[in-house]
Amino acid sequence: MRVMGVDPGLTRCGLSLIEGGAGRSVIALDVDVVRTPADMDLAQRLLRIAEAAEYWLDTHRPDVVAIERVFAQHNVRTAMGTAQAGGVIALAAARRGIDVCFHTPSEVKAAVTGNGSADKAQVTAMVMRILGLQTAPTPADAADALALGICHCWRAPMIARMAQAEAMAAEQKRKYEARLAEERKTRAAAAKKLDSATKLKARKEAGAR
Amino acid sequence: MRVMGVDPGLTRCGLSLIEGGAGRSVIALDVDVVRTPADMDLAQRLLRIAEAAEYWLDTHRPDVVAIERVFAQHNVRTAMGTAQAGGVIALAAARRGIDVCFHTPSEVKAAVTGNGSADKAQVTAMVMRILGLQTAPTPADAADALALGICHCWRAPMIARMAQAEAMAAEQKRKYEARLAEERKTRAAAAKKLDSATKLKARKEAGAR
Numbered sequence: 001m002r003v004m005g006v007d008p009g010l011t012r013c014g015l016s017l018i019e020g021g022a023g024r025s026v027i028a029l030d031v032d033v034v035r036t037p038a039d040m041d042l043a044q045r046l047l048r049i050a051e052a053a054e055y056w057l058d059t060h061r062p063d064v065v066a067i068e069r070v071f072a073q074h075n076v077r078t079a080m081g082t083a084q085a086g087g088v089i090a091l092a093a094a095r096r097g098i099d100v101c102f103h104t105p106s107e108v109k110a111a112v113t114g115n116g117s118a119d120k121a122q123v124t125a126m127v128m129r130i131l132g133l134q135t136a137p138t139p140a141d142a143a144d145a146l147a148l149g150i151c152h153c154w155r156a157p158m159i160a161r162m163a164q165a166e167a168m169a170a171e172q173k174r175k176y177e178a179r180l181a182e183e184r185k186t187r188a189a190a191a192k193k194l195d196s197a198t199k200l201k202a203r204k205e206a207g208a209r
Numbered sequence: 210m211r212v213m214g215v216d217p218g219l220t221r222c223g224l225s226l227i228e229g230g231a232g233r234s235v236i237a238l239d240v241d242v243v244r245t246p247a248d249m250d251l252a253q254r255l256l257r258i259a260e261a262a263e264y265w266l267d268t269h270r271p272d273v274v275a276i277e278r279v280f281a282q283h284n285v286r287t288a289m290g291t292a293q294a295g296g297v298i299a300l301a302a303a304r305r306g307i308d309v310c311f312h313t314p315s316e317v318k319a320a321v322t323g324n325g326s327a328d329k330a331q332v333t334a335m336v337m338r339i340l341g342l343q344t345a346p347t348p349a350d351a352a353d354a355l356a357l358g359i360c361h362c363w364r365a366p367m368i369a370r371m372a373q374a375e376a377m378a379a380e381q382k383r384k385y386e387a388r389l390a391e392e393r394k395t396r397a398a399a400a401k402k403l404d405s406a407t408k409l410k411a412r413k414e415a416g417a418r
Contacts, residue, residue, distance in 0.1 A: 043299040046300045046303065047300055080279055084299075087294075090293075091256055091297050091300070094250075094252035094256040100250070
């Protein structure tokens, strides 16, 4: 499975390409950081990021795009920009029929380091060890994008199993509700029959009197 | 000036088209609300919104797109979705070379009602009065999109003047700094000349002794 990992951002947007093999084997195929100047128009910055992401999608043809889910950050303005950068990349993938999956920062950290609240240095160290890198990927956004890709490769089977289990549970619930509705209908029909029988009997008795 | 007003959102995204004439005259040409189901995939929702916005841009060919700037909301998840919806519309406009302008909710309220903290009912009432509508536009997102368009028509001359003033100030600052640098250079040269003259005099005195 070929995964494009995205650490979204307006100033620096990390992009990575990870090939996931059997078990936990993962290989880094590419990594890059797209930068846009802070004094540039927001729409132009989004355009530049979208164009870079589209070039990656068309060149590398990933099976899935894994993007970091943005949560509230100390700086709301930054968080909004981050969400928008992730949004335009998700859109580019959707246009090409490529699945998009979002992972929270703690899911990524937990997958890569085993600790959902690991710091940046720990994540970078584990990314280096997992991918067999000689030097630390810089800037941190590159390491984060690689971590996203690894996280998706490792979580994907679990996510698929979860989806299957949920679909099965939904199917069972649907069947149960259908049976329940059927039973209610049968009971209602029986009650109506009983009711009309009672009425008939009452009428007969009234007639007999 | 033809303005496309956008009240961004994933569940409901308001789109409007306002034609601004001389002075404060504004006419509503179109208004619509794009809806996407909450249980739909995020990337697919963004795709649907982007496609609707692109259809509008290509059909109506506005001169500028005015989008509400998203701030922190009580619900962070909603705020992120709203930011992403606005982002993909800004991207669609940027791709077509159409200017994008963001206005904060209080700028919109202040422009339309004269009160930056007006409530939804006041905004709707003023939008109806300004545009001469017989019935209130529903849902609220439609009214908000119209308000955005009106706000841009009325603020645009002021924004243009502000930009002009800023450019002029920047130009003056640049000129002043250039003159300052020039002056410093002249003074440094003069000081150097004086310095070498002093040294020459000292050497001559030493020779005379």
